[in-house]
Amino acid sequence: MKSIAVLPQGSVSHEALLHLFNGEPVKLVHHKLISDVFLSTANGTTDYSVIPIENTIEGSVSLHIDWLINEVDLPMQTEWIFPSIQNLIGNPREFTDTDGNKDFTKMVKILSHPVAMAQCMQFVRKHAPWAELESVGSTSEAVEIVKNNPGKGWAAIGTALGAATHGLEIVDRQITDHNNNYTRFVLVGPQKIDLPRSSTGVKTSVLVTLPEDFPGALHQVLAAFSWRKLNLSRIESRPTKKKLGTYYFYIDVLEPIESVLLPGAIEEISALGCQVRILGSYPTYTYEEEKAEVQ
Numbered sequence: 001m002k003s004i005a006v007l008p009q010g011s012v013s014h015e016a017l018l019h020l021f022n023g024e025p026v027k028l029v030h031h032k033l034i035s036d037v038f039l040s041t042a043n044g045t046t047d048y049s050v051i052p053i054e055n056t057i058e059g060s061v062s063l064h065i066d067w068l069i070n071e072v073d074l075p076m077q078t079e080w081i082f083p084s085i086q087n088l089i090g091n092p093r094e095f096t097d098t099d100g101n102k103d104f105t106k107m108v109k110i111l112s113h114p115v116a117m118a119q120c121m122q123f124v125r126k127h128a129p130w131a132e133l134e135s136v137g138s139t140s141e142a143v144e145i146v147k148n149n150p151g152k153g154w155a156a157i158g159t160a161l162g163a164a165t166h167g168l169e170i171v172d173r174q175i176t177d178h179n180n181n182y183t184r185f186v187l188v189g190p191q192k193i194d195l196p197r198s199s200t201g202v203k204t205s206v207l208v209t210l211p212e213d214f215p216g217a218l219h220q221v222l223a224a225f226s227w228r229k230l231n232l233s234r235i236e237s238r239p240t241k242k243k244l245g246t247y248y249f250y251i252d253v254l255e256p257i258e259s260v261l262l263p264g265a266i267e268e269i270s271a272l273g274c275q276v277r278i279l280g281s282y283p284t285y286t287y288e289e290e291k292a293e294v295q
């Protein structure tokens, strides 16, 4: 049975993983921090790690992309999209007035994962702008902390599964600022994986470092893809962390690495003096509702 490292039970990552495996038995190894999720597969304890890398509202989860680039050498083996549905979770009796109406004036503190918190900032500013905000390692850790601190006016932003896991109630349902809130997850690990569902596409993620003092280098890199009509779905720059003003370009190409034209493009880019690293070439799975909304 495959073993998979993932954030704690009831996190969005956990929900997303259950969706991807669609009932196929897997051994889950939960970790409080995403760094430990990465390290678990990097040091061989688990076969794969679940990593959130991009969100509709918040954009790239930069910390996780930086880990993939700088801290570990774990190929991406699959990518899938899953909705992040966030709720306000706590003990409703703490947030109800004497007439039984919702009353957030006693909300002292709201805890969540920083990405989940950012997805709900309009709600927070509107209903409890006075509340202290505290970031923790996952939405489910936030729920657990609230559960362990009753009567203090604390609430968590998290999933319905997180509320059920820790025996707390949903005070307000679906509080995300935009309805179409999806997260792109990747499964990283040394081995390819076969999944019990059919993929919706294939992608290759490439990391390109440009040579210094080469005017027009990025233009030439992009030209190597464009004249071959290789479709790019994302390009993003990240600091190399080695010298101020030097960047990697993270590029997603909608082709498998073994396609006819992609190896030629990579050769051409290397010949320009760029360093090229393949982060993975893998199947992608689109969430059905998201596909319908985008079309």
Ligand SMILES: O=C(O)C(=O)C[C@]1(C(=O)O)C=C[C@@H](O)C=C1
Binding pocket: 007, 010, 011, 012, 013, 014, 052, 055, 061, 084, 113, 115, 116, 137, 138, 139, 140, 183
């Ligand atoms: O805290 C969680 O529940 C997570 O799975 C982490 C995470 C993230 O790192 O982006 C995953 C998806 C959500 O959109 C918000 C938080």
